[in-house]
């Protein structure tokens with residue numbers, strides 16, 4: 001099947017240095033295409049510019065130069081790297097917050113309770129965010145990003161800080177939801193298994209300014225993927241090589257951990 | 259929890275008792291009611307004052323002046339702070355004025371207000387000039403401290419302007435407004451009474467304090483002071499219960 005693609009072309013972004021520090025060129029003539037109706041994963045070492053990329057794509061940050069093709073006019077759900085909940089609104093109200101202007105009250109109630117159930121927080125709907133654990137806050141922000149009907153869904157390490165069982169259950173819920181509307185998704189993660197489980201394409205960035213170090217399509221149908229197992233294991237080797245290349249030593253440590 | 263609160267109250271009660279005993283001892287040592295009246299004398303005077311026909315009119319008059327002034331100040335301070343937050347030139351225009359009124363001795367403000375206005379209105383103006391800078395600067399600090407990440411969030415999810423105001427800006431600023439209110443309300447009452455002492459409206463707490471002093475009725479001065487403290491405590495209690503109600507999420 002042929003997909004339309006959103007294009008990022010010749011992106012350049014530099015952060016001005018403060019107090020005599022030299023400026024930091026995060027992107028220079030960087031190009032990437034994001035196929036519509038697919039899940040594009042972005043991986044790479046901490047500080048290589050993944051969040052910056054999402055901020056630019058979402059329109060929160062202006063690039064110094066470059067072109068964003070196909071992004072104009074699209075509605076965006078952005079699951080930020082930190083939960084960003086309103087501390088004076090309950091869990092329920094925080095999720096409801098983003099769809100208040102969109103749906104009538106009754107429909108909203110159904111949607112909110114459905115998604116809170118999905119992230120396992122039905123019993124905590126009346127809690128204040130200050131009374132939740134880090135992972136619970138993270139799940140509220142997942143629910144909030146999912147309820148918002150957008151063309152584009154940006155996720156910045158959404159499943160960090162969650163236990164494996166909960167993570168897999170959320171990955172499955174996400175896959176099922178995604179199947180319903182085939183949203184265009186950009187998914188930033190440090191976890192290879194997550195990327196392999198959900199992604200259609202995986203890009204590994206590295207360096208400053210960032211370059212695409214490795215591009216890995218995952219063609220195994222989602223229904224046949226098993227988290228961290230089977231055919232995904234072979235791809236994992238390849239991805240690991242991509243994540244570690246550019247280093248003198250073959251990544252013995254990373255291998256040992258995996 | 260309940261247990262600790264009652265223990266807390268017990269300590270406060272003990273402290274008040276100590277203070278009363280100390281007061282009694284000092285008045286014994288001084289030995290002149292005209293300098294330091296005894297607690298019992300003050301109590302008798304207090305009862306007498308409360309029974310007098312001018313008591314409630316005086317208290318209500320002063321309270322009204324104080325609250326009108328406070329309400330007026332709160333309204334204008336919020337208005338100006340929000341406008342200054344949105345429009346920088348106004349902020350720069352106001353900042354020297356705020357610095358000046360903050361630095362000016364209250365007594366200069368009282369004297370000027372007396373020159374400009376009548377005896378009834380002067381105390382209100384004094385209160386305004388003294389507490390406006392406090393409330394205004396607090397709200398400005400609140401506006402500056404609205405989390406830009408939440409503003410980004412609202413922009414991302416296309417939240418309408420009015421909801422952004424009522425669900426993000428207002429709750430962010432509220433703690434600052436309430437903190438300012440709890441300082442300003444008591445301070446306002448004190449400067450209003452001070453201004454009344456000098457401006458002498460026909461019936462007011464300040465006027466009563468001054469006439470007690472003129473008649474060398476020191477117990478009366480003490481008693482009116484007790485009334486003023488009680489009133490301030492009532493104000494403080496109202497603000498802190500409002501605070502508890504509005505900040506359940508903390």
Ligand SMILES: Nc1ncnc2c1ncn2[C@@H]1O[C@H](COP(=O)(O)OP(=O)(O)OP(=O)(O)O)[C@@H](O)[C@H]1O
Nearest residue numbers: 015016024026045046047048049050051052053081
């Ligand atoms: N607002 C900013 N001002 C200055 N420098 C910034 C700013 N935002 C990011 N940077 C710098 O840009 C680089 C990339 O940051 P970014 O947050 O995009 O990294 P990341 O890939 O998301 O890392 P992580 O995996 O740790 O989240 C970092 O070196 C960071 O210091």
Ligand SMILES: [Mg+2]
Nearest residue numbers: 050051081156
């Ligand atoms: Mg990041």
